[in-house]
Amino acid sequence: AAMDIRTLTDDLSVTGQITQDQLAQIAAQGFRAIICNRPDGEEPGQPSFAQIEEAARAAGIAARYLPVTGADLTDDKAAAFAGLLNTLPGPVLAYCRSGMRSATLSSLAQANQDHPAA
Known part of the structure; x- marks a missing residue:
């Protein structure tokens, strides 16, 4: 399946589930890092993060695992996401099942940076 990559910022894009053979592409x-926001085992046949990470390493891409569920989209997870973005080489591609959780984490992280908790 073709990747539906949505650019959110110069440094971050999101997409749905990726497969090992898409890492070279x-x-x-030009992506230099990926963040997996999808918990392993959400559906049968889904590539595990370990499989993705191995393919990413072979392609020269950093990979990080920050799994979230729909109920788990918290400021804590957003802060962790922002931390990854600050430390990983960009641009970064984040993915989950559809790209929705990754995009939501990004907007939460952005909002928290615009209005830091006092």
């Missing part, structure tokens, strides 16, 4: 598009 992701690298070719």
Whole structure:
């Protein structure tokens, strides 16, 4: 399946579930890191993060695992996401099942940076 990559900022794009064989293409598009926001085992046949990470390493891409569920979209997770973005080489591609959780984490992280908790 073709990747539906949505650019959110210069440093961050989101997409749905990726597969190991797409990592070379992701690298070719200039991404230097990926963040997996999808918990392993959400559906049968889903590639595990370990499989994705191995393919990412082979493609020269950093990979981080920050799994979230719909109920788990908290400021804590958003802060962890922002921390990853601050430390990983960009641009970064974040993914979950559809890209929705990754996009939501990004907007939460952005809102928290615009209005830091006093």
